[in-house]
Amino acid sequence: MAVHSVNCALYFRRNWCTVLPVEDGRPTPRNPRNATTGRRPARARRVFQLLLLFVAAVIVADGLVGDRGWLAMLRARHEYEELAASIAHLRAENARLREEARRLREDPNAIEEVARRQLGLIKPGERVFIIKDAPQAPRK
Numbered sequence: 001m002a003v004h005s006v007n008c009a010l011y012f013r014r015n016w017c018t019v020l021p022v023e024d025g026r027p028t029p030r031n032p033r034n035a036t037t038g039r040r041p042a043r044a045r046r047v048f049q050l051l052l053l054f055v056a057a058v059i060v061a062d063g064l065v066g067d068r069g070w071l072a073m074l075r076a077r078h079e080y081e082e083l084a085a086s087i088a089h090l091r092a093e094n095a096r097l098r099e100e101a102r103r104l105r106e107d108p109n110a111i112e113e114v115a116r117r118q119l120g121l122i123k124p125g126e127r128v129f130i131i132k133d134a135p136q137a138p139r140k
Contacts, residue, residue, distance in 0.1 A: 103110040
């Protein structure tokens with residue numbers, strides 16, 4: 001019976017170990033992919049995971065603070081609400097001014113009211129009494 005000697009290398013990692021055959025003084029990996037690169041698949045996987053994590057972080061950051069991100073959307077929504085309120089206010093004022101213009105065209109009493117209030121005009125025979133405010137007594 002012939003005794004064969006096998007050269008092998010024993011690698012320990014965390015909770016497991018690997019036995020690889022040794023050829024020409026170097027361990028030969030079982031996976032042919034590793035035989036050409038000489039790298040362990042765990043390192044390549046880790047680099048890929050970190051790269052994927054970085055790309056995901058860049059996408060999330062762009063989604064939050066980019067030109068069309070979440071913060072820009074909130075600013076645009078706030079500006080939209082302000083403009084909508086301003087438009088509503090201007091429409092109400094426009095309706096009030098239209099009604100006042102209609103009254104001034106059609107109602108002679110409205111013209112008289114404006115003449116008395118803004119110009120201080122009176123009808124013949126009327127008397128105007130001007131009442132001045134008396135200063136208030138100082139409080140104790």
